[in-house]
Amino acid sequence: METLTANAAATADIYRPALHYAARNTWLNDPNGLIFHEGVYHLYYQNNPLGNVWGNMSWGHATSTDLLTWTEHPVAIHCDENEDIFSGSIVHDRDNTSGFGTGSAGPLVAIYTSAFKPGSRHEGIQAQSLAYSLDGGYTWTKHANNPVLTRGSANFRDPKVIKYDGGAGSYWVMVAVEARDFKVVLYKSDDLKNWEPLSDFGPANATGGIWECPDLFPLPVDGDPDNVKWVLTVNLNPGGPNRGSAGQYFVGDFDGTSFISTSTVTTGLNNPDLSREYQWLDWGRDYYAAVSFSDAPDNRRLMIGWMNNWEYANHIPTTPWRSPMSLAREMSLQTIEGSLSLVQRPAGYWTALAGQEPFSLADTTINDGEQVLAGAAGTVQRIDVTLTSGTAEEFGLILRGDGANGTRVGIRPDEGKLFVDRRESGQTGFHKAFPSLDTAPIRATSGSYSLTIFVDRCSVEVFAQGGQVTMTELIFPAENSTDLSVFAVGGTATVTSLQVTQLA
Template identity: 50%
Template sequence: MRTMARQHSRPRWHYSPLQTWMNDPNGLIHYAGTWHLFYQSNPSDDRWGNMSWGHATSPDLLTWTEHHVALWHTDSEEIFSGSCVFDATNSSDLGTADWPPLVAIYTANYRPGSERHGTQAQCLAYSLDGGSHWTNYSGNPVLDRGSANFRDPKVFRHGDAWVMVAVEAENQQVVIYRSTNLVDWTYCSTFGPAHAAAGVWECPDLFELPVAGHDETRWVLLVNVNPGGVAGGSGCQYFVGDFDGHTFTPDRVIATSTDRDLGLDDPLLRSYDWFDYGRDCYAVVSFADAPGGRRIVLGWMNNWDYAADVPLTGGRSIMTIPRELDLVLLDDGYRVRQRPVRELPVDALQHHALAAGDRVVINGVALEYHNGVLSLDRRGVGMNDFHEAFGSRQWAEVPGEPETVHVDVLVDTCSIEVFAAGGLVTISDLVFF
């Protein structure tokens, strides 16, 4: 084990592996007082490949200890994205009543040599020691559609059953299944394509959120899309609606865009609900079993447009700051509000109030508010010539176009995250100062 916390030239507040490649967060769960982060990892290189699950733990969501690889690739399969649950009733029969298991539900990407080569299916692994060691289920795969792009299962408890949301990535669809035991799955429904559908859909998540100031909750479906994000390349959109245990029904569906050449200023693209308006917030998923009913998410702070080229030494990529979510009801509908987790010290954030026309420069990055639009410009700042798509300006409309917008800014050694209007607008960018 190696501890990553406040080391020279490394992120102070964000998780990054010490030496290897990292992309999507996987298997996020709070268990026995500890936060567990699993993630897509190449154990032997700082480039994508040999996908396995890395593993880190934290007592506070800020200081992380990196552990040995949890789930290893084999000659016949790679371990793609998925989720983790605590099977408290031992419904899977993979533990005992006195010692119920942690169960990882992941996508097997079958390699040449496997009889399933060219397909992806859902598999199980289980741990009886709190996530330190894992055993593959002997009956894998537990869900196989014979598809080449069926992946990224997010599983959660709903009533007396387990629910899985996964994707048919190339079809821009979220598929929903139910199970009583995590082993036998029954198809329920399909959602999509909808809204941004120009690229593949990945890493879905479905959860219930409270509406601030109202005695109600709504369901939120996160769908990560690449390419076709609002800032170019990778991005995360969301839908607010109802879920009856079998089918997700959004409150609104406007015109669906499958045009990969849609301009970033196009009103149609801008009309969708985007989780983050920066270039570097992708594969966003939430922690299972967060105490106190909190809904906390984590994203991969990178973009597939240039992920392999970012000038990071040691571990390649970082995660976003963990964020806590709820909903706010505005005149035009519900909007996700996100703020850095309360564990982050208050003095870690910079606070600015920008009136119309105001501009503030933070470590060379320009933050500007004009005509109801908040923008973040990293062009010409630090190391930015490693890829033609990196130097860029991101922007978002602030709801209600207030005369003054208040922003909280978190700056780390290679990143900047902006939370504006109380967290109704976020812009997250890598910046190699």
């Protein structure tokens, strides 16, 4: 663990998020084992309990009842002399198919990757192992006969297990990856202990970096329960649309054996910017390893990602803690211009966090230049804004500004682009890859663009056009950089509506 001077500790504290989970004083990365159980959301995650850079991988643990306020608990599953505990998932084994339960209570079972250390019996390989909990997820016992599934591979990891009930029967299905082969591998089991292969998927679409942290889940199309498609998500590092770590998804069908994508890009291979044609979970630089909750209430599909990027993850200036999680997002599958696309909306009970009366503005022209909005300053905010094109070549908002610097979130209508420019967002010099101008495709609706933006002490999350496009970015502004401004370049635009809610 790093030792802090008083000044460094004070500086680090100004970045601790109010809306997002971060460990108290250690490192975290990928979310693991997300499950809703007995009225509580459980967030497990890759954690270094001994420091604030990657290493000593174990499963940290936090809980919430509202997806916004999190309580940190002791480390759930520890690394030891034989293995690091890499990513995985948790299921509620209601029927005690594993035999780990006692009496009528079905256990929680964690399926995780054992990354075996030098000198261990399985040195050099990654394989899938089990641990179980009989107290609702707070204490865990490793299975005596681990690992339960091995391929003799050094890069076989990140199992997400679901319960499949369909035409082929009822059984557990595991989706994992052969990371360097750009493959998702599927297995089935009746008891979580004995696994047999089903099929492979990939390579497909983005293969600019290793594949990690897959997920597989069904969603109704446009809310129709009689029309269900399956979504396969897979994260990759590097190879994202704006450099570094990112997540992509495929839409298709799953028959209990094979996933068949109907959204793989197979044409336009001479396009030098083919990545813009892929379906990305998020277009920002800081949304990775996203996975969904098991057993979320009302069949909601809720997802959380790690809010960082492996290009600079170990260097962000948030000592002694390092890395937050994203907000939880509710996923839906909608038909947009003839194609099926994931739409993501922030999940959580936001009204309970609202502070003073919101700042509002309507039907206001933005002239060429920047205009500070008196009364709209803050450090933790929800901003709902609709902007309408005029003659400006770009327009938008400047977040966490100080008159000279700030994070620009804007639209370039002629290019059909949403952008986040954090090159002058505050501290950017800690790593050469951090300063960035990142873009995403966006289409106007009757000439207008609607954005919901969550500003926290070290991050910006943008949900555009009702969640059709999202961008997630870390920022590290000065404590006194609190202004909110509007801007236009080369002409005018209109703030059709704006509401700024300060969040406690």
